[in-house]
Amino acid sequence: MNGTTDLLVLGAGIAGCSAALRAADLGASVVLVAKDDLGASNTAWAQGGIIGLPPEEEGDSPALLASDIEAAGAGLCRHEAVRLLAEEGPRLCRSFLWERLGVPFDLGTDGSPDPTAEAAHSARRIYHAKDATGLAIQTALSEAVRNHPGIQVRENLCLVDLITSPHHCLSPVRVYEPIQVHGAYLFDPATGAVEGQLAKRTLLATGGLGYLYLHTTNPPGATGDGLAAAYRASARIVNCEYLQFHPTTLYVPGKPRTLLTEALRGEGAHLVNRKGERFMARYAPEQMELAPRDVVSRAIFQEMAASGEPCVFLDLAPVAARLDLDSHFPTVLAACRAEGLDPLRQPIPVVPAAHYFCGGVLVDLEGRTSLPGLYAAGEVACTGLHGANRLASTSLLEGLVWGFRGAEAAVRELPGLSLPDAGDLAPWRTPEDPQETDPLLIDQDWGLIRSTLWNYAGIVRTGARLQRARADLEYLQHRTERFYHEASLSRELLDLRSGIICARLILNAALQNPESRGCHYRVD
Incomplete structure (x- = not known):
């Protein structure tokens, strides 16, 4: 040791x-x-940001925050944990992150963090740094x-x-x-x-x-x-x-997905199809783009499936009419412009992507x-x-x-x-005569894991797809575990071993739960 x-x-x-x-x-x-x-x-x-302590005149409260968390959690939240975070969290955010560490949150005219809105929140309580x-x-x-x-x-x-x-x-x-x-x-x-x-x-x-x-x-x-x-x-x-999917990531074929913050929709951005039509009224007529992430992700998925298009679009024109986008969302604009897109002149192509466990x-x-x-x-x-x-x-x-x-x-x-x-x-x-890790084989195994989970355990799931995925990955786990005990260690091998174990944890849990709830959605 x-x-x-x-x-x-x-x-x-x-x-x-x-x-x-x-x-x-x-x-x-x-x-x-x-x-x-x-x-x-x-x-x-x-x-996007972190929940902070808003001014008293905002009308927020621990009870209101707890209600928003419970509503998003689709009836599965642990009530004690929700109350704890709602009561202690915002004050800790302000006292520790802002007052002690000096995190440069965007400030209002009074010199305190200026909270903004985000989807499914009932008050402007989000501290942000651009x-x-x-x-x-x-x-x-x-x-x-x-x-x-x-x-x-x-x-x-x-x-x-x-x-x-x-x-x-x-x-x-x-x-x-x-x-x-x-x-x-x-x-x-x-x-x-x-x-x-x-x-x-x-x-x-x-x-x-x-x-x-x-x-x-x-x-x-x-x-x-x-x-x-x-x-x-x-x-x-x-x-x-x-597993929560973020509704809006920048869609550029052949490129990694770039997150487009929730705050864009919080400030009024619209989701539209290729024809320029807002479609959220068909899926969440009361909340529209401010519906919980699972609802918005499924709506985009269904809109893409119905149209055959590879993406939908996020229109920032309503936000640009009232905010300086370059000042408020410099990261988003830089990512778009790096791909030859101008959010001030055209809607941004977006797709959902795996985001939070x-x-x-x-x-x-x-x-x-x-x-x-x-x-x-x-x-x-x-x-x-x-x-x-x-x-x-x-x-x-x-x-x-x-x-x-x-x-x-x-x-x-x-x-x-x-x-x-x-x-x-x-x-x-260590093994006496360890095998060498082949990066090509590691990449191939990762490709199988990532495509299998996306296709069979993604935004919309069925029992048949999940069974197929579990069968496809079962042998891979046995092979990976055997190779782990016979090979020289590498970061790539350790990551793969962790990944295949976690993939099977997701699949087993999804198979055992036939009820659609929150971000676990079974069409069967």
């Missing part, structure tokens, strides 16, 4: 950085592990953790497995003891070495799994590493069928998982807040709240805890 710490935080987005900062402020020693360079998390990709809110938050968090003397930052390390007893213990009689988590094995792609990082408490904040889908707003690192590791360690995992490792209100010693926060965790469908701009706030609460609960448990004897834990073993 290569190191010890009070708290090991795996993941360096808003949940991981918030947890690390809170634990270190409370006096714990913290090791924070980032899969890529610090700052390259999914948090940095979030455009259309790059996540990047502004991540930049401030990254600077804070780098400068904190109680935090050791480790970058470009991949999670291999959680260290658990009795699974990794040398003594066979430990098998009678309950499972506990004592840290993690980490792989360094630069050296090819695996190290064991022991910790009194471990917090998963590894993000989501959107890269498993052919069309996604997520970066390539979103391969479900923490979820897969928790599954292998026997943690309780729930709600894997609920609403399931995950089940946690309580303080971030505890079903395994002693293991906490989770952010997209890898399932707090029950989102239910069957996430309300826009709740995800960053959920990561902040549960990062804080998980850190506080973990630190409270530290007195009296001791680290396991490193001599009682098995050292990492």
Whole structure:
């Protein structure tokens, strides 16, 4: 074993950085592990915003926010989690992100953050930094953790497995003891070495799994590493069928999808078909473009299916009539113009894409998982807040709240805890004659996973499609697992192993749930 710490935080987005900062402020020693360079998390990709504390004259309240979250969650929200976030989250956003870290939110004339509207919200309560809110938050968090003397930052390390007893213990009689988590094995792609990082408490904040889908707003690192590791360690995992699709990503054939923020529709952008007709009245006549994301995504899907067109269009003319688009949405305009599109003169081609995972490792209100010693926060965790469908701009706030609460609960448990004897834990073993990883085969396997999930477990699902997908991926998982035990480790192999496990978790959950609810939609 290569190191010890009070708290090991795996993941360096808003949940991981918030947890690390809170634990270190409370006096714990913290090791924070980032899969890529610090700052390259999914948090940095979030455009729209985060729920903040609006002025009293806005007429907002915790009860109104809770009602909006419950409505979007389609009757599956955990009421205690919703109340907790509604009561504590907006104040924490203001006090920690704005007042302490100095996140440069857009300000009103009074010098305070100027909240805006977003789809399915009943009040203007969204703090934003133009259309790059996540990047502004991540930049401030990254600077804070780098400068904190109680935090050791480790970058470009991949999670291999959680260290658990009795699974990794040398003594066979430990098998009678309950499972506990004592840290993690980490792989360094630069050296090819695996190290064991022991910790009194471990917090998963590894993000989501959107890269498993052919069309996604997520970066390539979103391969479900923490979820897969928790599954292998026997943690309780729930709600894997609920994968939210963002309705509007920039459609350019042959190019990755670029998120076009929810705030565009919040400020009045219209969805139109190729004929220029608004079509949301056929699907959500009362809410139109401001309907929940699952409704809008299915409407676009059905409109495309009926017309045979590969996309629909987002018309920004209503927004441009009242706002300076270059000032309010510079990221969106830059992305469009880079593809030769001018949003000021023409509607933007858009399609839905996999965006946010609403399931995950089940946690309580303080971030505890079903395994002693293991906490989770952010997209890898399932707090029950989102239910069957996430309300826009709740995800960053959920990561902040549960990062804080998980850190506080973990630190409270530290007195009296001791680290396991490193001599009682098995050292990492590599195959004597390891096979080399073939990048072409890895790419081929990823192509199968991503196209299978998109086609058979996407926006609209049937039992027959899900059965076909599970059968297609069953052999791939067995082959991948066998190769994992025979080959030299690489980041690509670890990502693939995580991806195939998470794909099957999604498919199994979707097959077991015949009821259409939220973003899990069964036409059969």
